[in-house]
Every structure is written in C-alpha cells, then in structure tokens.
Amino acid sequence: MSDILTLEGVDKTYDTGFNALSNINLSIRRGEIFALLGPNGAGKTTLIGIICGIVNATAGRIVVDSHDTQNDFRQARKQIGLVPQELSINIFDSVWNTVHFSRGLFGCPPDDAYLEQLLKNLSLWEKKDSRIMALSGGMKRRVLIAKALAHQPTILFLDEPTAGVDVELRREMWAMIRRLRGEGVTIILTTHYIEEAEDMADRIGVINKGKLMLVEDKHALMRELGRKSLTVLLSKPITQLPTELMRDDLQLADDGASLIYHYSTAETDSGVSELLAQLQSAGIHYQDLQTRQSSLEEIFVSLVEEKA
Amino acid sequence: MNHYGIKAIYCYELARAWRTIMQSIASPVLSTSLYFIVFGSAIGSRIVEIDGISYGAFIVPGLLMLTILTESTSNASFGIYMPKFTGSIYEILSAPVSGAEIVIGYVGAAATKSVILGLIILLTARLFVDYSIMHPLWMLMFLILTALTFSLLGFLIGLWANSFEQLQIIPMMVIAPLTFLGGTFYSITMLPEFWQKVTLLNPVVYLVSGFRWSFYGSADVHVGVSLGMIALFMAICIAAITWVFSTGYKLKP
Structure with a gap:
C-alpha cells in the first residue's frame, strides 16, 4: 500500500517557547484508518493543524500525495478535508449555504447533486434550509463533516469526532467513517477513546508531549494496551496459592483476601471461566468479583515510561 | 488562481450584507x-x-x-473578524486559497457593498439637495478607490482585533473624527492659516477634497495630490496585509 501522506522532521515551537511537537516522522498509507491517540496537550491538534495549513511548522516537510504543503499548497490542500474538534461554524448560515460555500472555497465547481447526496447520507437533507443555530449539537457536528466532505477530499481528518456526543451518534459516525473508507478515503482521527481506535483503526499512533511514541498495527498494539484485571474477593483469606493455580497472570494479594488475575481483552478467550472452575475444584470459595480495565491515561503512562 | 474560492468568499460576504440589510444598507x-436634512436643509439655509x-x-x-470610509472599514473588519471569533477561520486557512485570493474575496465584497451604498446615498441625497457632478467618471473612480483602500484598512483591523471593542476603536475613535475634521462640513480655507496647515496632516482632507473636485471642479488641494494620497494609503495597506499573510501574524500560531 503506497503512502498518501508523509511527515519528515516536523517540529513546532510556539512563540512562548513551548515545544509542541518534536521531530515527527510519520507515513499514512492510502486508504487506511489511522488513529492518533494521546492525552490532552499531547500535540494531536497541533499536528493536524500543521498538516492542514492552520498552524505554521517551525521545521519539517509534509507531502500530500506527492504535493509539498508549502510549495504546492493548492494541490495538497485540495485533497484534505478537516473536521475540527470544536463546533467552529457560523451559526447564522443555513446548512445548504455553508456546504455550498465550502465546496467553492476548495476550488470545486458547483455540484448540487453531490451535495444533496452528501446531506442525505448524513441525515441532514431535511434540515438543508435550517439555520445552523437551530440544530442540535450532534447535527452541527454532522454539518462540519458535510463541510469537510463538500469538495470530495481523499484524506479526511477527524479531530476527536465523537468527543461529547451520545452513543447513538457515535455509532452513526463510526458507520460513516467505515463507509468513507470503503469509498477510498484515507481517514486520520484523533481520539481519547481506546475503544474507538480499537473498533475502527487499521493502525494506531501514540503521541505524548509532542513526541510520536509509537506507530503500530492495531492488533499488535491492542494486545499490549487492552489489559484487564479481575479481582476475586475470597470468602476466607489464604496464605498461599495452591500449586495448580501458580501462574504468571495470577497473584495473591498481600492480605491473602483476594486474587488478582490479569488478562487481555484482545484474546477471544479471557480465561476467566477456566480460572473460576479451577478455584472451585481447588475448594477456594469467593464472595465477589470485580473487573477493571486500565484507563487510557494509565496505558499512555506505561507506554511512555516503557519507551522513554 | 482559485476563482471558485474567491467567488465563494465574495458571494458569501455579499449574502451576509443582504441578510443584514437593515444594518448594512x-x-x-x-x-x-438625517445629515442632509439637518445640515443641508435646516442649517444650510442660513449659511452662505x-x-x-x-x-x-x-x-x-x-x-x-464619511459613509464610505466608515462603512468600508466596518464591513471589511467585521467580515474577517467574525470567522476568527467563531473559529470558522480554520476553513479559510486550510483551503487552497492564497492570501491574495482571500483579500480579493473579503475586500472586494466590502468595497462592493460600500460603492452600492454610496450610490444609494447619492440618489437619496437628490431628494434633499440639488447637486451636480462635473466629472462623473472621476467621481466613480474616487468612490471605488476610496472604498477599496478603506476596505483594506478594515480587513487589517479585523485581522488585528482581539475583541469587538477593538474592532470599533479605529472606525469610531480615529476615522470618524478625522472625517469630521477633514473638511466634510467646511472648506479648509475657512480655517485660520495655522489650522489650515495642521489640517493638511489629516489624510482624509485629501480624499474629501478630491471627491468634492469631481463634483464641483473646486478643491482645497490639487486633485493629483488627492489621488497620490489614496494610492499611497492603499500601498501601505497592501504592504501590511502582505506582511500579515507571510508571517501568519494573528492568523496562524
């Protein structure tokens, strides 16, 4: 698969002296869904801003489908659509006018049939004459997506597209992203939600403190990231584990009152039922079970510490 | 050149004026x-x-x-400030349009609105005052050049402003007073000699004088000087805007 977007040595230091990005090297493959994960302030939005021309890079080179974003910015930008994180839109416009404006702005001749289909795909056609101020938050976000797609880009950036949206809309957006990928659009999304990346992405990049910590195939990364722990609260404390239960992924708590079992959500069989059966046959009774998934923040911290 | 991009910005801005026709026109x-009624008809009848x-x-x-200067400035400044205020400027900056094309779209629309407004006012004035236009083509050229120049200034103000208050400061605190003191209601030859010299430091004097010459053939300063001043002011505004787009000042962090 060829690369559609390449970043070489991209660096950003703001006037305040804050170094937002350090030597970012990244290649995005044509037609893939790439998820960029990172905590708040990691540099995700700055990176997208630089690629799209909203933020000036301090150093580095960006090439969009063989077009340099500095020397050949028209061709490079024509291929990119951006859905920003904030609902940044003129609320006095009508839906139709704003998507019409976006298409023209990106140098495309009018194509009412395409825009009509686009609005229908996003369930906005009925609202085409409504002012944006009259729409719900979810609909406003869809309008932003329609604006980003109005010029038929080949690369779509979605900056935290599902932040603050309800479950139903989130699922609708996931479906839309898959549909766009099916049409050949390369998708780059930033997110806090690991399940979002897990559900959709082909590859995942992790950014923290302006540094790209890793870029990996999703399945490989999920094995590393998707850890869960099961705490088995015992009816009576025990002093040590029976021999048949001694294994690396099972620990006895210091007070002997609980067992902690670590497993991966990426595996089809978590091993929980097998463990419980083993406890039963070993005559160890339990009164309660608690499961806990590592938060994304914890995962980031552990990843960052590992890679540092 | 991205013609569709320029057209999109230009039409969008004109549509905004149409949407707010009460405020814009x-x-x-x-x-x-009201100025014509109060100064022209009521007070004017008592002045030689x-x-x-x-x-x-x-x-x-x-x-x-006075109207062209204030409206050009406020139209253009508001036009570019609003996307900054709402955050929708991201779309302009990420689009395949150059700085020059953005300026043509916004400033062209603001100047068009001002020229249309000027022509409407000219027709309206006819209801109250009997005036003549000795050099109509020159009048039209002065009108267009002034509208363009002050739309460029307004665009700069819109780029610079961080608040609605800052957006209003220069039109209200600088341009309006300079226009009132620039010979709108009097000939500068009516002033004492010292103040005549001081008034020549006011750039609006040259605009009003040149414009008045196109109407009546008489002016406080030579018409060539008036044209030169407009050209100089326009060049300064274009240079400043070029600098803004080349550095990203107040536009791109």
Missing part, C-alpha cells in the same frame, strides 16, 4: 439622510455659499465620503 442611508456652491450641495461629497 438601511441604517447608513437613514443616518446620512462656499466657493459658489450652496452649503447643502457642498457637504454632499463629504458626507458621502
């Missing part, structure tokens, strides 16, 4: 008409002619210039 026409022109007719070019 009706309000300045009404307030200027200036340079052989009735007072009511004498103030027409100045009042027209």
